[in-house]
Amino acid sequence: GDSVTQMEGPVTLSEEAFLTINCTYTATGYPSLFWYVQYPGEGLQLLLKATKADDKGSNKGFEATYRKETTSFHLEKGSVQVSDSAVYFCALTFNNAGNMLTFGGGTRLMVKP
């Protein structure tokens, strides 16, 4: 079946450091890929998405590129802030299967001032 694998956290960085959170997937076909962010005690918010190979999703300084050849969708940000501290989830879905998102296990990011 389809699956998403994320690097385990927590990831602890100092403010203004460079962030990479790895995400790889296993799926038959070409899914749409997402990053969701969950702030403490809250639900998930869509951060960015990419629907086909080589697409780059971006939002709030975060970026991720859909790499078909490596089946990856790594999340990056050039300079993190304390307010970026949250749990980040990578997810995939196929449109023709309905919106049944398959999530990775989540990666907690802690940014220290």
Place this chain on the structure above:
Amino acid sequence: DGGITQSPKYLFRKEGQNVTLSCEQNLNHDAMYWYRQDPGQGLRLIYYSQIVNDFQKGDIAEGYSVSREKKESFPLTVTSAQKNPTAFYLCASSIDVMNTEAFFGQGTRLTVV
């Protein structure tokens, strides 16, 4: 403002009691979903509904029940048959099953003692 409202935010119940979690949306979305989140883990799909008066089991439906009598509402009942009900429950909706962007509520943390 349009959105998804889950209530209550925190819920405590005694073991052996059924409990119902509320989810309401005013986004005019056809599809609604319930996910369960356990500490340090990703989200797992419990039930989903593509349209009023229809719903389907997800990956971990045992011990749960739902109804979809109105488009706006998708309540989840955690029954006494659920062996490990303490978790964070997230409701989501999307325009329809072919739409990839899901909007999430703030979640309900259920603790069974």
